[in-house]
Amino acid sequence: MxxxxxxxxxxxxxxxxxxxxxxxxxxxxxxxxxxxxxxxxxxxxxxxxxxxxxxxxxxxxxxxxxxxxxxxxxxxxxxxxxxxxxxxxxxxxxxxxxxxxxxxxxxxxxxxxxxxxxxxxxxxxxxxxxxxxxxxxxxxxxxxxxxxxxxxxxxxxxxxxxxxxxxxxxxxxxxxxxxxxxxxxxxxxxxxxxxxxxxxxxxxxxxxxxxxxxxxxxxxxxxxSDVRVLLVSTETPRSTKELVGRVAELKEKNPELHQQYMDEAIELVEKAIEELKNSGQIKPEYVEQNQVLLQNLNVSHPRLDIIVETAKKRDLRAKLTGAGGGGCAFVVLPPECSIDDVEKLKSDLTAQCDEFKFWSVPMGVxxxxxxxx
Ligand SMILES: Nc1ncnc2c1ncn2[C@@H]1O[C@H](COP(=O)(O)OP(=O)(O)O)[C@@H](O)[C@H]1O
Ligand SMILES: C[C@@](O)(CCOP(=O)(O)O)CC(=O)O
Structure with a gap:
């Protein structure tokens, strides 16, 4: 058969x-x-x-x-x-x-x-x-x-x-x-x-x-709830192991700073969990705050920073996903963001780095x- x-x-x-x-x-x-x-x-x-x-x-x-x-x-x-x-x-x-x-x-x-x-x-x-x-x-x-x-x-x-x-x-x-x-x-x-x-x-x-x-x-x-994002690949390979090691090194060399990051990140995750439990919504401001924490933790990358800054100029919030140091970022696209707006953002980004790759996709599928x- x-x-x-x-x-x-x-x-x-x-x-x-x-x-x-x-x-x-x-x-x-x-x-x-x-x-x-x-x-x-x-x-x-x-x-x-x-x-x-x-x-x-x-x-x-x-x-x-x-x-x-x-x-x-x-x-x-x-x-x-x-x-x-x-x-x-x-x-x-x-x-x-x-x-x-x-x-x-x-x-x-x-x-x-x-x-x-x-x-x-x-x-x-x-x-x-x-x-x-x-x-x-x-x-x-x-x-x-x-x-x-x-x-x-x-x-x-x-x-x-x-x-x-x-x-x-x-x-x-x-x-x-x-x-x-x-x-x-x-x-x-x-x-x-x-x-x-x-x-x-x-x-x-x-x-x-x-x-x-x-x-x-x-x-x-x-x-x-349904949320659309623009995924942007930096086309920069990274190693999760190396980045996790970088954070471990910070913990060893500067435990106070590491603890400060932990405390702020824990608070943010708790707020985001509450928001999802109550309304099912992803809050762009939490995405933005998370990215600032990750930048301070030294796991971002110049190309990831370009994505975040360029999106911000169009009043959109973005963060890296995964370990950082390259890989991908996502930009949260609120419902009022039109296809034309997304195209404009893509061309702004391409003007900064023509290697970026894009996918406009839903999250929470x-x-x-x-x-x-
Ligand atoms: N389409 C695929 N076919 C076969 N193996 C795959 C495929 N996609 C991913 N993999 C496996 O997953 C590994 C990538 O995993 P990983 O480095 O964790 O990256 P990711 O974050 O994309 O999962 C590849 O090295 C390969 O072993
Ligand atoms: C940095 C870390 O929190 C996430 C890594 O995610 P990814 O391998 O980049 O998908 C490491 C981990 O959770 O094992």
């Missing part, structure tokens, strides 16, 4: 609480209307074809090889170990066998190798674990999200991948989506890519809307969607 399904999942931005969240305080993440789409077709044949679209990476894996790999786990290995505090973990024995298979199998080189090997392993793992009887299929991935720019491309990929494979394996249905199951398997993919992530990105990509996160606490969905074809 041929089964065809398309699954989409959105990206995310951090609205408030970036960097403080690392020290155990609250943060708010929100979905953004840029999507990863996974197409899965279960079809007759003797192979599994997988293609990660834009990066031009594709593999054809003989079905028999995958069946042999699965049976090599023997009955003593379960795919997941479920007894750790966050409830789900990849069995290290299975992970090792998949590592060996993928390393032997693939032709990744250079940066592609480090960037996409993990996602390929996540695919092999979830495919082997979710199908009782392995089926020949083709799976293709396309994304509108810039990769590694703080917009949650890996989580969006993880959710679309998990949704596609679980549907093809008959474990969830398009008219009765098992969000919890999709989210748990997406978290597995995130673990392959990121080691030990918090789980907020895949939860936002699964459920959509705005979500409050605090280390060790259950995630709390928040009310969130719905999460994963499964569309039978």
């Amino acid at each position: 041929v089964i065809q399904v398309k699954v989409t999942a959105p990206g995310k931005a951090i609205l408030h609480g970036e960097h403080t969240v690392v020290y155990g305080t609250k943060a708010i993440a929100i979905s953004v209307g840029l999507y990863t789409t996974v197409h899965v077709q279960v079809r007759p044949g003797s192979d599994v074809f997988v293609s990660f679209g834009e990066v031009g990476l594709s593999h054809t894996l003989p079905l028999q090889e995958l069946k042999d790999l699965k049976s090599s786990f023997n009955d003593n290995f379960s795919f997941l170990v479920l007894d750790n505090p966050d409830g789900i973990n990849v069995n290290p024995n299975v992970s090792k066998l998949i590592d060996d298979y993928v390393t032997l199998k693939n032709g990744f080189t250079g940066t592609l190798r480090s960037a996409f090997e993990a996602t390929f392993k996540a695919f092999v793992f979830i495919y082997l674990a979710t199908f009782d009887e392995l089926e020949p299929l083709s799976l293709t991935v396309e994304t509108e999200l810039p990769v590694g720019a703080g917009l949650g491309s890996s989580a969006s990929f993880a959710v679309a991948l998990a949704g596609g494979l679980l549907t093809a394996a008959g474990r969830t249905k398009s008219d009765n989506i098992d969000n919890d199951m999709i989210n748990r398997w997406a978290f597995v993919s995130e673990k392959f890519v990121h080691g030990n992530p918090s789980g907020i990105d895949n939860t936002v990509a699964t459920l959509g809307g705005a979500i409050m996160y605090q280390k060790g606490q259950p995630l709390v969905p928040l009310k969130c 719905s999460g994963v969607k499964i569309i039978p074809l």
